[in-house]
Amino acid sequence: MSKLMEPGVVGDGVCCTPLSGPLMREDEAVELAGVFKALADPVRLRLLNMIASAEDGEACVCDLTGPFKLSGPTISHHLKVLRNAGLIEGERRGTWVYYRVVAEKLTRLSGLFALPVLTGT
Amino acid sequence: MSKLMEPGVVGDGVCCTPLSGPLMREDEAVELAGVFKALADPVRLRLLNMIASAEDGEACVCDLTGPFKLSGPTISHHLKVLRNAGLIEGERRGTWVYYRVVAEKLTRLSGLFALPVLTGT
Numbered sequence: 529m530s531k532l533m534e535p536g537v538v539g540d541g542v543c544c545t546p547l548s549g550p551l552m553r554e555d556e557a558v559e560l561a562g563v564f565k566a567l568a569d570p571v572r573l574r575l576l577n578m579i580a581s582a583e584d585g586e587a588c589v590c591d592l593t594g595p596f597k598l599s600g601p602t603i604s605h606h607l608k609v610l611r612n613a614g615l616i617e618g619e620r621r622g623t624w625v626y627y628r629v630v631a632e633k634l635t636r637l638s639g640l641f642a643l644p645v646l647t648g649t
Numbered sequence: 650m651s652k653l654m655e656p657g658v659v660g661d662g663v664c665c666t667p668l669s670g671p672l673m674r675e676d677e678a679v680e681l682a683g684v685f686k687a688l689a690d691p692v693r694l695r696l697l698n699m700i701a702s703a704e705d706g707e708a709c710v711c712d713l714t715g716p717f718k719l720s721g722p723t724i725s726h727h728l729k730v731l732r733n734a735g736l737i738e739g740e741r742r743g744t745w746v747y748y749r750v751v752a753e754k755l756t757r758l759s760g761l762f763a764l765p766v767l768t769g770t
């Protein structure tokens with residue numbers, strides 16, 4: 529059984545800064561813009577989706593090329609962009625590389641977009 | 650008093666599809682990539698942050714230019730990109746346009762990055 533994580537709360541309760549929170553520094557904005565640039569591509573979004581939804585939480589690179597009409601090197605390039613943005617990490621085991629999402633990064637992004645709602649006291 | 654919204658749950662309980670959920674269609678990925686392209690800019694991220702954190706939930710365009718070393722038309726261009734991506738909406742009242750975030754859009758993005766966690770049954 530699984531349930532969704534609360535936004536902005538990672539394991540030990542450390543909260544990620546939401547957009548509705550304090551003003552972000554310029555260098556934070558530059559770093560975050562780089563992450564969104566990595567996400568601003570339909571193929572990379574679908575790759576991330578396939579990795580995030582893979583059984584056991586990891587996907588073999590050998591299973592990620594089939595669904596696309598793209599060459600292996602092109603898929604490898606997109607995976608490298610996602611990896612450089614800190615969204616996925618890969619581990620070589622034998623012939624293949626296996627990818628999984630970086631949970632802390634995705635949870636930080638979830639918390640970024642979480643909005644405060646007014647509730648009764 | 651305010652508390653954070655649960656990810657992926659909008660008002661009536663309709664859930665936004667997380668990356669760890671079903672595979673997204675190609676047209677969904679294209680639409681979503683467009684939203685991230687709008688977010689892939691440090692100035693636009695800081696503008697969105699300023700609007701999301703504004704008192705009463707809205708910011709006058711007259712208050713959004715000051716913090717940047719950019720011309721009024723450049724700021725207007727960035728606001729237009731955020732607006733076209735469905736992230737903010739504006740309302741003209743008298744001389745000025747007032748912007749607020751589109752809560753449903755941000756909540757959808759929060760839900761997109763929410764990860765399932767294993768819990769005991």
